[in-house]
Amino acid sequence: MTQSNTFQFQQLFARHSADMPSWGANKRGKYDFAIAYPDPASLPLTDLLASLQTALHEEGQNLALYLPSAGYLPLREFLAAKLARDRNIQVTADDLVLTAGAGQALHMVIETLIDPGDVVLTEDFTYSGTLYQMRRFRANVRGVACDHEGLLPDALEAMIKKVKAEGRQPKLIYVVPTFQNPKGGTMSLERRKALLAFAQKYNLPILEDDCYVDLRYDGQDLPSLRALDDTGLVIYVGSFSKTIAPGMRLGYMTASRELLARALPAKSGGAVNLFAAFAVHRYAVNHLASHIEEITDIQRAKRDAMVAGLETHFAGAATWTKPEGGLSLWVTLPAGIDVAALRPKILEIYDVGYSPGNNFAPDSISGKNCLRLSFGYNTPAEIQEGMGRLAEALRCEGGLA
């Protein structure tokens, strides 16, 4: 029956339910620097399919089952070995929970720890997906000043004291220490140690988002906060989205079992997709390390193409970061240029997409003269072309010098 839809839900919604647009994709530009996608041409489709075929042959009938919500055990075992080898994180499969992308892990932690009004401390600009979840649970998010080495210790302690002086207790620190999203910097070892010292002093858990760590183009790995901590206060989140594909929807987290046990009921939809976990497990065991080497070379060339494009088209008119890894860099334009307002027009006329800086601002307002540009999706030639278009757009429409 076609509905007249006379029924009104408005008065029935729960007080805690979120009256906000859902988190999803916008219209995309041909030159799509808005989202941190991996390289589409090098997705390992053939190997994923063959890996799935092997798994279905070996244990396909287990698709008939409902798994415990921590998810497919062999993939958790693989991750325990990978984290030990790559990040010096010593955990077992029982300390790991698979999630539908890192986003689900971030959601679970935030739902588990945040009451309305609780204060969360973040870098001055931070991942928009995490901000979305924090807002959904009505956190009071405070950005802390950073330099190129990460959170400034003095600013962090001053913020903690300010929050306490308001009669509040900071509840959580969220950071992306390696190839920070959105600005691209990497927190120095000294700053990591200082951050941990403050967290221990003030009894503050840290949510460490390490989703980009496998994509390093220059420089040396630094230890994760989780590896530096011996108290159990770090909740560590990672993902296969940037190393295999977002469409596999596979992320993970490890934390103290006390925290995991409380967070698991917030996991919606049961165990992660077993069909995808089958493929990713066999693929990761056999191919992931060499695939990461391959895509690291590809993405380094894209980063270099974007930096070269910026030097060609923006020298003297803007500044930008040159990240040692990850999929995004950060451009700062002169104050007064509002890239948030310009975004729809530049997308429409110039076919160039970007993320306005204020998308990553705890106050939603700061950074309107900044852009996050992600270089993972387009080819190097397209990136150079797109940088020219973006410069032209900002000069014609935005008053860039």
Add this chain to the structure above:
Amino acid sequence: MTQSNTFQFQQLFARHSADMPSWGANKRGKYDFAIAYPDPASLPLTDLLASLQTALHEEGQNLALYLPSAGYLPLREFLAAKLARDRNIQVTADDLVLTAGAGQALHMVIETLIDPGDVVLTEDFTYSGTLYQMRRFRANVRGVACDHEGLLPDALEAMIKKVKAEGRQPKLIYVVPTFQNPKGGTMSLERRKALLAFAQKYNLPILEDDCYVDLRYDGQDLPSLRALDDTGLVIYVGSFSKTIAPGMRLGYMTASRELLARALPAKSGGAVNLFAAFAVHRYAVNHLASHIEEITDIQRAKRDAMVAGLETHFAGAATWTKPEGGLSLWVTLPAGIDVAALRPKILEIYDVGYSPGNNFAPDSISGKNCLRLSFGYNTPAEIQEGMGRLAEALRCEGGLA
């Protein structure tokens, strides 16, 4: 670094976070009647793999993208056509949201509508996964008396009046009208119309769980509540878990756009798994209708084997339902036999798994002399053997006559 785990989270957990065990699998018996699994031997593994291969060839590079959280459009379009054809539900792809199994849809609706203490009305015994979500959001769940045709209209109205007399407003009615979980009955057309009339009179939305409707072995289809309603008060949930496989983690919901828009932010992990959605979409377009015919024949034989086993081993000592479809039936033993207490021992010694009736009771206590037996997983021969073992177990351990 190995952690000393001195950090204590206990004082930091959000007030709304749920201190309850996560929803997951228990130890399984060889004779596993505890969970409503589909038939493992007839899972269409080869066709799913070929379907995925086609999709990866056609659009595999889109795995690099993040989709809007309603999920893969072609699969929503397929579902709109299927619901129109099979259930006379007239909706478009924009009225549908894909979810990680029906469980995620049920969670989203409950989170969106239920404040702590809100009253939800259900059948006298109802799906344990939904009860889990209702408890997580601290609903006050009231079971309404049923007979073999479903909710008793007089009992429903009396319950609504009782709740109102307490100064509360019932917030939601949750029902599984077709092949009810756990009892197996199907709500008659007259009762469906009566339920809708009460819902409209009292301005009460209905959450209709239609996950089993495709598995009909006898009798005629009845219209869904959603098809009978023209006001928009019915939220309709379905799943591919019973027709393809739970491991694909694909369910769906349709409701008024007002409700969907508010529920989408509660969806964790972004769009459903695209890798699995690729496979299910191509598979469903080409094979689902014939596969349902095939598995319906297989499951009918299993139901018949279980009913025959009950007649052989329990005649005169128990009563049971004979569902026209679905994957479970309901056995009532004499009062005083506590199958909840006996479960671990019967699983350990007799290798037989079942779900105690109180798992499905809003009060967690009623129905300890009842069992839900699911017949989807084992072969007919195993089912008959398992019925013998169960009868022996209940006679030796539980005092069954």
